Amino acid sequence: xxxxxxxxxxxxxxxxxxxVDPALLDRVATSIGSSLRPVRPLPPTWVLAGGLVxxxxxxxxxxxxxxxxxxxxxxxxxxxxxxxxxxGIFMGLAATTCVSEMIPGSRRRVAPGWLLGAGSLxxxxxxxxxxxxxxxxxxxxxxxxCLTAGLLHAIPAALASWLLLRRGFAVNSxxxxxxxxxxxxxxxVTMLELHCANFQAPHVMxxxxxxxxxxxxxxxxxxxxxxxxxxxxxRS
Amino acid sequence: xxxxxxxxxxxxxxxxGDFAAATALIHRxxxxxxxxxxxQLASRRDADDLLQETWLRIHEVRHTYxxxxxxxxxxxxxxxxxxxxxxxxxxxxxxxxxxxxxxxEAAAPPSGSGRTTDLEALLAPLPESQxxxxxxxxxxxxxxxxxxxATSSSVGSVKQKAHRAYEKLRERLSGPGxxxxxxxxxx
Numbered sequence: 563x564x565x566x567x568x569x570x571x572x573x574x575x576x577x578x579x580x581x582v583d584p585a586l587l588d589r590v591a592t593s594i595g596s597s598l599r600p601v602r603p604l605p606p607t608w609v610l611a612g613g614l615v616x617x618x619x620x621x622x623x624x625x626x627x628x629x630x631x632x633x634x635x636x637x638x639x640x641x642x643x644x645x646x647x648x649x650g651i652f653m654g655l656a657a658t659t660c661v662s663e664m665i666p667g668s669r670r671r672v673a674p675g676w677l678l679g680a681g682s683l684x685x686x687x688x689x690x691x692x693x694x695x696x697x698x699x700x701x702x703x704x705x706x707x708c709l710t711a712g713l714l715h716a717i718p719a720a721l722a723s724w725l726l727l728r729r730g731f732a733v734n735s736x737x738x739x740x741x742x743x744x745x746x747x748x749x750x751v752t753m754l755e756l757h758c759a760n761f762q763a764p765h766v767m768x769x770x771x772x773x774x775x776x777x778x779x780x781x782x783x784x785x786x787x788x789x790x791x792x793x794x795x796x797r798s
Numbered sequence: 799x800x801x802x803x804x805x806x807x808x809x810x811x812x813x814x815g816d817f818a819a820a821t822a823l824i825h826r827x828x829x830x831x832x833x834x835x836x837x838q839l840a841s842r843r844d845a846d847d848l849l850q851e852t853w854l855r856i857h858e859v860r861h862t863y864x865x866x867x868x869x870x871x872x873x874x875x876x877x878x879x880x881x882x883x884x885x886x887x888x889x890x891x892x893x894x895x896x897x898x899x900x901x902x903e904a905a906a907p908p909s910g911s912g913r914t915t916d917l918e919a920l921l922a923p924l925p926e927s928q929x930x931x932x933x934x935x936x937x938x939x940x941x942x943x944x945x946x947x948a949t950s951s952s953v954g955s956v957k958q959k960a961h962r963a964y965e966k967l968r969e970r971l972s973g974p975g976x977x978x979x980x981x982x983x984x985x
Contacts, residue, residue: 568971569936595821602861663950666871729862731876
């Protein structure tokens with residue numbers, strides 16, 4: 563049997579009218595009509611994505627300004643030229659994906675999981691190429707300080723992003739949580755690159771990249787917990 | 799006027815608070831949505847509930863539709879969300895009741911009374927993800943790109959699902975139990 567024949571069978575089946583109870587439609591129309599008022603559509607994607615990038619860059623800059631720009635001062639021109647554009651590209655991608663996740667039926671250019679994987683690998687590759695000091699002095703103690711500082715900056719970035727996108731509607735809340743966490747984590751990593759002057763390769767590769775991974779996991783977990791929470795109606 | 803731009807215009811008027819546009823959308827789109835739910839093996843009664851719930855959610859989030867964008871992917875993305883949410887809640891309630899009753903009836907799927915029309919019978923053996931892709935492509939008349947938007951996936955993935963669904967349908971329609979004549983009967 564050819565595809566065309568299957569097409570024809572499906573078309574014929576689809577032609578059979580599918581009636582819905584008119585009383586049900588009237589009920590729906592009445593309940594909608596009672597609260598019908600004009601609404602303001604969401605702004606275009608580029609406006610929202612631009613807003614998200616500004617929020618994350620702002621949080622990273624404010625954090626580094628408060629703690630000191632020791633990292634960027636010690637970075638060479640090449641290191642700056644590789645690290646910050648990479649962060650910028652992934653921040654832009656994460657912001658666009660985040661907006662897509664909050665608008666039903668949007669074109670999805672990048673899957674949230676792919677974005678997290680590609681972002682982590684890109685950062686690891688850039689750090690591996692640039693930093694050749696393989697000592698591990700105070701690896702855990704300094705690492706935990708950086709991880710905590712990065713995550714503490716991811717939180718305000720996530721909250722401000724949520725404020726910007728609160729009118730959106732995520733049809734897949736876990737994917738939205740994952741990408742929002744990735745974006746907030748990138749704000750934390752950017753702050754660390756501006757601030758942290760520890761250029762030991764193991765430190766930067768593990769603890770700085772971990773900020774994005776932990777933040778993304780926390781975003782997805784939080785979204786999953788909120789989704790799994792039984793609704794009031796179900797509990798009663 | 800082409801039906802797609804007509805829908806876009808009605809959506810824009812609905813966002814501006816036009817009741818006539820809202821009613822027109824409800825009457826035009828409800829049969830599509832109801833069929834979508836029925837094809838996903840819901841009973842007619844479940845489909846009625848899901849349809850109501852979908853319209854209430856559409857009403858709540860109508861500001862997320864943006865002028866110039868296709869209406870159907872936006873609508874189906876919300877409908878899918880409602881369906882998945884409904885199954886999740888049903889599963890949770892079922893598991894809870896199952897723990898209480900431990901009886902085989904508690905785990906029985908919802909009755910399919912009044913849902914076995916030709917199209918549903920034809921698509922019933924397909925896995926859910928393939929069934930929804932075929933429903934959107936062939937019944938709702940959406941493009942590959944629009945189905946990809948509605949299902950938050952890529953065009954390649956939609957093509958693959960449609961291809962697999964066609965293979966299964968071909969197998970079923972050419973199988974010993976279902977001759978071509980019977981296939982015609984299904985249609």
